[in-house]
Amino acid sequence: MKVLLLGSGGREHALAWKLSQSPRLTRLWCAPGNPGTAKLATNVPVKADAPDEVVALARRESVDLVVVGPEAPLVAGVADALAKAGIPCFGPVAGAALIEGSKAFAKEIMAEAGVPTAAFRTFTDAVEAEAYAVAQGRIVVKADGLAAGKGVIVAHDVDSARQAVRAVAALGTSGQRMVLEELLEGEEVSAMALCDGERYVMLPLSQDHKRVGDGDTGPNTGGMGAYSPAPFLDAEQLAEVGESVIAPTLAVLRRRGLPFKGVLYAGLMLTRNGPKVLEFNARFGDPETQVLMMQLGEDLLPLVDACARGQLQARPLVAAPGASVGVVMAAEGYPEAPRKGQRIDGLDAVPEDATVFVAGAEMRDGALVTSGGRVLTVCARGDDLARARERAYAAVAAVRFEGMHFRHDIGVKGLKAAP
Ligand SMILES: Nc1ncnc2c1ncn2[C@@H]1O[C@H](COP(=O)(O)OP(=O)(O)O)[C@@H](O)[C@H]1O
Ligand SMILES: [Mg+2]
Structure with a gap:
């Protein structure tokens, strides 16, 4: 199989590393890639989030499958353009990727799907939002749109709640609409599923470390490290997350004509009342993917290919020991x-x-x-x-x-x- 991988981060190097081990791989391209992927794939200087350029490259090299790493190409409609061109793509269409791109959309889907999540209200008026936040005291304020990790403020008292709403409103466009939600407490973990639009398989549970400093101190980052399996859920409990979170979400998206093919990533808070979804991402986590690829005890290529073609077999994955x-x-x-x-x-x-x-x-x-x-x-x-x-x-x-x-x-x- 000829595969084109999109992206240029550590996540993509890890995906290239894993895909390269597949006996079914004949050739791998990476656009744009990095010095790590260069050792495993042919790097091509094509922008991953330019749908026309990606389709042209995929056609030129007659690739059998495109695997999308980051969210930007998904939001830009790369999967839509590839679908139109008849090229299988592991990565959801833009309408489905909105589950990551819009917190309000994600909450709407969760409510319809009955997915356990923090109680919430969506506001378009900052004054109303502030009044609600002040009344609640302890609250989490989230800008609706993508905000590069800067759109979420966790407020533990009335003063910080007020300031949080003002700060998120000041973000501008992405802060116009905001979600205010219940402050949850517990262990935070990442549950990812490979999905074919209808069926899914759960990857092992992992845990990211978002703060820059030891002991979860300092500002938030893109992620300072990860490990897997995270021992907070056993196999049965992870399967329950699949049934209560992944399955109903896929079903609602499908009903809306947005079959989700790719990685559905549930950021979970393991509360005293069970796992609750903090957010969805529409792609592999970084740096979780780096450890997940090391823990996956079977070939990744047939799995992502089956997802892209809508032919995934639902079953437990083989995990590497340890x-x-x-x-x-x-x-x-x-x-x-x-x-x-x-x-x-x-x-x-x-x-x-x-x-x-x-x-x-x-x-x-x-x-x-x-x-x-x-x-x-x-x-x-x-x-x-x-x-x-x-x-x-x-x-x-x-x-x-x-x-x-x-x-x-x-x-x-x-x-x-x-x-
Ligand atoms: N309801 C909540 N209760 C407590 N903490 C939360 C809640 N929602 C989000 N957080 C914290 O804020 C972080 C960022 O929120 P998230 O929804 O993942 O947004 P993003 O990753 O887009 O910045 C989470 O990783 C979590 O630590
Ligand atoms: Mg997050």
């Missing part, structure tokens, strides 16, 4: 203002039992230099979470670039919870 940990190595100044152009050393000294996925880095004069905030995800698998952590951090210790920082506690919550 656990995987991925530590993000970030650039100085990340997340506020990452410093670029630092030379990355030590990659050849990384032990063989670890895998380094490249994200914000580029080749310059034959050397790998930093080019973004999240530079690398350093991953390792082990017979258990503790061993996976040791291996991942041993590999992290081999890598150096000026100003680098990373969290030292990736997976620690899982260690504490393990039976």
Whole structure:
């Protein structure tokens, strides 16, 4: 099979790594890709979120399947354009991807599907929203549209609730409409399903670490590390999430003529009253995908191909034994203002039992230099979470670039919870 993968992050390097192991793969392209995917695929300088260019590339190379990594191409309608061209695509059409792009739409779908989620109200008027927020006190304020992770404020008292509504309203277009919802408490985990529009298979549960600093301190980031499996749900409970969250959501979208083909990612809060959905994403998580690809004990290609063609067999996936940990190595100044152009050393000294996925880095004069905030995800698998952590951090210790920082506690919550 000839496959075109869209995107340029650590997630895409991990997808390319996994797809490359498939005996069914004959050729892999990545658009635009990064220095990591360049070793596994042919990188093509085509913008992933330009539907016409993607269709033209897919036609030119007569690819059998397009796999979409990030959300931008989905929102831009790449899957719609590919469908029109008759090219199978793993990734939902724009109308279905709105489940990530609009918090209000996601809530509407959840309400119709009866998915457990925080109680909420949607507002278009900031004054009304403020009055409601002040009356509630403890509240979460969410801008409706994509806001690059800056559109959600968790407010624990009346003063911060008032300020949260004002701050989200001030975001402009994406802040015009906002969702105010019940503040939930519990362990936050990522539950992802591969979906074919109707059927789904659950990937192992994983956990991201969104704050920049150890012990969940400092500002939010795109994710500083992940591990899987997260030991907070057993196999039966994960299957229940599939039945109570994924299945009804797919059914509602399908009824609306928006069959969801791709990864439906449920961000869950494991509350005392059971798992509740915080948000949906319409794609693989980053950095969760890096560890999920290490934990997937079977070929990814037939699965994503079956999803794209609407022919998935619902069944439990084969998981690799043990656990995987991925530590993000970030650039100085990340997340506020990452410093670029630092030379990355030590990659050849990384032990063989670890895998380094490249994200914000580029080749310059034959050397790998930093080019973004999240530079690398350093991953390792082990017979258990503790061993996976040791291996991942041993590999992290081999890598150096000026100003680098990373969290030292990736997976620690899982260690504490393990039976
Ligand atoms: N109802 C809620 N209760 C408590 N915390 C929440 C709630 N909704 C979101 N959060 C917190 O805010 C973060 C961002 O919210 P999310 O809905 O995932 O938006 P986005 O990822 O688009 O910024 C979540 O990861 C979670 O930590
Ligand atoms: Mg989120």
